[in-house]
Amino acid sequence: MAASPGSPGALRRAGNEEFRRGQYGPAAELYSRALAQLEAAGDASAEERSVLLANRAACHLKDGACSLCVADCTSALELVPFGIKPLLRRAAAYEALERYSLAYVDYKTALQVDCSVQAAHDGVNRMTKALLEKDGVNWRQKLPPIPTVPVSAQTRWSVPSAQAPGANTPPAAAPRGEGDNTAAGMERARVLKEEGNELVKKGNHKKAVEKYTESLKLNKECATYTNRALCYLSLKQYKEAAQDCTEALKLDPKNVKALYRRAQALKELKDYKSSIADIKSLLKTEPKNTAALRLLQELNRA
Known part of the structure; x- marks a missing residue:
């Protein structure tokens, strides 16, 4: 059965379209409306809400609203722990806020989920350099604890439809000329x-x-x-x-x-x-x- 024009699914797809066009404010508004509907209905799955929060976080990150991005990613990760996209987006937001220790932890956690994510490797390298300059050779002693990612989270890859830009899809080579919509x-x-x-x-x-x-x-x-x-x-x-x-x-x-x-x-x-x-x-x-x-x-x- 097709989703009605104002249903959470339809709002999410409309938000995805606005995001692809670079219209991040309107996209965030559509994701917010979808979230509000799911919460009002009281039957929202954790996965659905986590995806919408990660999507909205992507909009905040694009618009430079890094604190809002952190908040949405944190909420998304509370619903579905160790999601690769909210981890990477929160890391990028922390990096922009110059909270390098927290960014480092998120990049390292993302690598535990999937060690092939180049963006996480690059992020760890940047944060290592920044923390070395900031805190000296003992910078590791000042880090918050890095969580241990369970095996279930490392293999929990699905390919749900219509979830971009927030879907927890596995990194994959993009078809030539079509871009790479993975988190990495x-x-x-x-x-x-x-x-x-x-x-x-x-x-x-x-x-x-x-x-x-x-x-x-x-x-x-x-x-x-x-x-x-x-x-x-x-x-x-x-x-x-x-x-x-x-x-x-x-x-x-x-x-x-x-x-x-x-x-x-x-x-x-x-x-x-x-x-x-x-x-x-x-x-x-x-x-x-x-x-x-x-x-x-x-x-x-x-």
Whole structure:
């Protein structure tokens, strides 16, 4: 029997779709509504609630609301202990909050659940370096205890439908060009994007493109496309910049950065008509965007 439009299952799937489009606030709201319905009905399984909390935590992490991410992951882990996604997301949130000891414990716990998770290995390495710098050679003595993961949790892999981004699915190689929706893949994509961002700040756009390209192989995210487009503009690779913005707009049709950067690229490619169309679309969303208004004046003079 199909789920009704406002049922928890339908709300979760709608939230997953918003998440894939990079609309993390609306996705979190849909997951919250699904949770509220399950709790009101009183018949929610621990697994269902844990998945929704892990999904909402992913939204908080994407939006930089790290304390909210920690809270949701902790609740998810209370319902279903040793879930790989809430462990990795809480670790990433702790890392962003500079609570390196707690991040280290979560990354190490995730490796007990599945030792093949590259994001956890990378996280342990980063936290080891950070804790060594912070606490010196005796940093391990200050760590909270690392829980022992039972064998049942190490083998408790299922492949439930429609649970992304929070499903406890086993890490697996993604089909070529489709991204990697496992916890490890999503987390690795996030790290690569951040490394790209740091390279942009240093003005190394060519190297940043490489990082964003690797990230996009794992997770097709709107912001990563627009970031790479910015690099391509700096490198005068205008055709590639326009293509990246087009991909971003498939994920988020009103994305202001994608519209503005594609307009910039099309202007350089002397496609003034299409460039003006993008700026006019942008101005419907942000009518007082000064950079867009200035570019429109330039285009009208071209």
